Amino acid sequence: MILNASGCLDALAAPGVARSLDAFVTKTVTPLPREGNAPPRIAEVEQGMLNSIGLANPGIDRFLSHTLPRLADLAVPVWVSVGGFSVADYADLCDRLDDRPEVAAIELNVSCPNVDDVPESVGELVGAARAATRKPLYTKLSPATADIVGVALAAQEAGTDGLSLVNTILGLALDERTLRPRLSRTAGGLSGPTLKPIALAAVYACYAATGLPIVGMGGIASGRDALEFIAAGARSVSLGTILFSDPAAPGRIRTELAGELAARGVDEVDNAIGLAHAESTPPSDPAVPVPAVSRQ
Amino acid sequence: MRRELARVTGAEPIGPYTLLRVARGGLDPGAPGQFFMLEAPGRPLPRPMSLCLAPPGELAFLIDPIGPGTRALCASEPGETLAILGPLGNGYRLEVERPLLVGGGIGAAPLPFLSEALGRPPAILGFRSDWHAEAAQLVPNAKVVVEPTYVTEALEPGYDVLACGPEPMLAALARLEPNAQLAWEAPMACGYGACYGCAVELDGELKRLCLEGPVLNAEAVAA
Numbered sequence: 264m265i266l267n268a269s270g271c272l273d274a275l276a277a278p279g280v281a282r283s284l285d286a287f288v289t290k291t292v293t294p295l296p297r298e299g300n301a302p303p304r305i306a307e308v309e310q311g312m313l314n315s316i317g318l319a320n321p322g323i324d325r326f327l328s329h330t331l332p333r334l335a336d337l338a339v340p341v342w343v344s345v346g347g348f349s350v351a352d353y354a355d356l357c358d359r360l361d362d363r364p365e366v367a368a369i370e371l372n373v374s375c376p377n378v379d380d381v382p383e384s385v386g387e388l389v390g391a392a393r394a395a396t397r398k399p400l401y402t403k404l405s406p407a408t409a410d411i412v413g414v415a416l417a418a419q420e421a422g423t424d425g426l427s428l429v430n431t432i433l434g435l436a437l438d439e440r441t442l443r444p445r446l447s448r449t450a451g452g453l454s455g456p457t458l459k460p461i462a463l464a465a466v467y468a469c470y471a472a473t474g475l476p477i478v479g480m481g482g483i484a485s486g487r488d489a490l491e492f493i494a495a496g497a498r499s500v501s502l503g504t505i506l507f508s509d510p511a512a513p514g515r516i517r518t519e520l521a522g523e524l525a526a527r528g529v530d531e532v533d534n535a536i537g538l539a540h541a542e543s544t545p546p547s548d549p550a551v552p553v554p555a556v557s558r559q
Numbered sequence: 560m561r562r563e564l565a566r567v568t569g570a571e572p573i574g575p576y577t578l579l580r581v582a583r584g585g586l587d588p589g590a591p592g593q594f595f596m597l598e599a600p601g602r603p604l605p606r607p608m609s610l611c612l613a614p615p616g617e618l619a620f621l622i623d624p625i626g627p628g629t630r631a632l633c634a635s636e637p638g639e640t641l642a643i644l645g646p647l648g649n650g651y652r653l654e655v656e657r658p659l660l661v662g663g664g665i666g667a668a669p670l671p672f673l674s675e676a677l678g679r680p681p682a683i684l685g686f687r688s689d690w691h692a693e694a695a696q697l698v699p700n701a702k703v704v705v706e707p708t709y710v711t712e713a714l715e716p717g718y719d720v721l722a723c724g725p726e727p728m729l730a731a732l733a734r735l736e737p738n739a740q741l742a743w744e745a746p747m748a749c750g751y752g753a754c755y756g757c758a759v760e761l762d763g764e765l766k767r768l769c770l771e772g773p774v775l776n777a778e779a780v781a782a
Contacts, residue, residue: 302765303746310603311603312604314755316758508596508604511562
């Protein structure tokens with residue numbers, strides 16, 4: 264399955280892009296409306312970008328009354344990303360979404376780097392969300408922790424159905440001339456190709472430790488990148504920064520991934536999940552043609 | 560919006576700027592003031608550029624090489640290809656009685672295409688040096704001022720102002736000409752509403768410039 268990373272697509276502004284995905288993940292919805300951080304909010308860096316959007320969203324009331332019905336019209340499964348500032352916030356958001364048939368799954372954003380109030384322990388949050396909803400629950404984790412496996416195990420223990428790995432990691436860019444921070448909030452979430460090895464490590468470790476379904480993301484820009492996440496243990500992949508430069512990326516990456524699988528004699532994508540963990544991986548055979556993958 | 564790989568057909572220096580020409584292919588030039596996202600060779604994000612000219616079979620963009628992305632674009636060689644997405648955003652309203660085009664620096668970029676669409680109305684262009692002012696050759700019927708003279712000093716009353724330029728110039732125009740149409744700029748990763756990076760304060764709220772603009776009525780902007 265190919266999804267978008269939360270916050271990297273407005274399905275109502277670009278419905279054609281949303282329909283090219285297997286599921287659309289909303290921008291994170293919070294209990295109250297948030298205008299987001301002051302501009303400038305984005306900065307390109309070598310092989311990636313920083314953002315400090317700050318969870319701009321209309322709040323759960325308006326999301327339920329206005330946004331969700333319009334998203335349902337797109338006829339793409341909708342995953343709702345939720346974020347709060349306390350255990351009670353997450354429980355309440357999940358409770359409000361629980362009886363909405365338009366919602367296919369809920370992603371708990373417990374890891375936004377662009378807000379000041381950090382919620383409490385992940386286990387507690389997931390437990391409260393689990394008690395509030397029967398919807399499939401995915402917990403999105405930050406790679407900025409010494410023990411992501413410990414956090415993933417706590418989320419599993421508390422009842423998460425899957426993991427979304429990973430959120431952006433805090434980075435800083437300075438203006439070439441003034442040497443002042445380029446974002447108004449100073450630092451922001453780093454995404455794009457530079458995040459890929461960090462995300463792959465998280466997917467690999469969490470797959471081995473939990474066996475949970477994983478949505479892998481972090482710098483995926485080609486079918487080859489998607490295959491690597493799947494081999495590390497992801498069942499699905501999400502596209503983020505690449506959507507900004509290439510709105511046609513979902514279709515392109517789907518085609519490239521099929522080519523990568525076919526070139527390796529893998530008949531379906533599920534058979535590639537976790538291949539990187541095989542006890543004896545055959546050495547790469549130069550006789551096996553590997554399609555060139557364009558990177559844009 | 561449509562995305563195509565466009566072949567570079569030319570890159571000509573005009574003062575410090577470069578006029579980058581690409582084969583139009585199936586891309587629609589759109590309306591004056593709309594913009595395209597141009598792949599910046601070797602960079603992760605594309606760059607927003609308003610259309611400068613639409614010669615037959617081509618699209619042309621006036622680019623100021625101020626950073627790594629724009630420098631890479633200006634260094635493009637004929638025959639290379641660039642991914643181009645567009646046209647995007649909202650351009651100028653062309654139903655005006657007495658148009659006056661006003662540009663500052665690289666803000667002159669959308670004015671040649673706009674001038675053609677409006678029948679070559681008068682224009683006032685301001686630049687920081689005579690070298691920069693070489694870009695005025697692209698805009699017909701243009702009066703040119705060079706710093707320390709500002710375009711606002713050359714304005715005459717009774718015109719419908721359509722402008723593009725640096726923020727202080729647009730803010731000054733908004734105060735002098737509340738009915739002006741102003742084309743703004745903001746850092747932008749996608750150009751189609753996905754990244755939320757180009758937020759600007761409009762009517763007291765942060766809104767995405769790529770969807771609401773880049774051309775806005777002067778009174779919408781808190782100057």
